Amino acid sequence: MDFDACKEIWRFFSQFESTASIADHKVVDVDFWPNPAADAISIQASENNPVTEITIRDIRGRLVEKKTGENIQQLDINQLKPGNYILHISGEGFSVSKKLLISNQ
Secondary structure, eight states: OOOOHHHHHHHHHHTSOOSOOGGGSOOOOEEEEOSSBSSEEEEEESTTOOEEEEEEEETTSOEEEEEEOSSOOEEEOTTSOSEEEEEEEEETTEEEEEEEEEOOO
């Protein structure tokens, strides 16, 4: 039996079509402040790129906060415990993840 592992692997993966590529995403500057934060954060994306969803996950990956809307510019975080979080900011054609430190000022 003639078995070529590379060909078999290629055949297996070539049957799947990619749904997203780097070309599908645009480069968007996204800033948020303050960091560290205690009560709320402000979010700003570059011109004509409104933020439509923000999620915050704890260090274990659990979703602790989510907000959706047409042009999100602020998020209340005073109900979250102090610690390290991952802030995921997205809009049409872009998504960015950043570290967020919540303090108990």
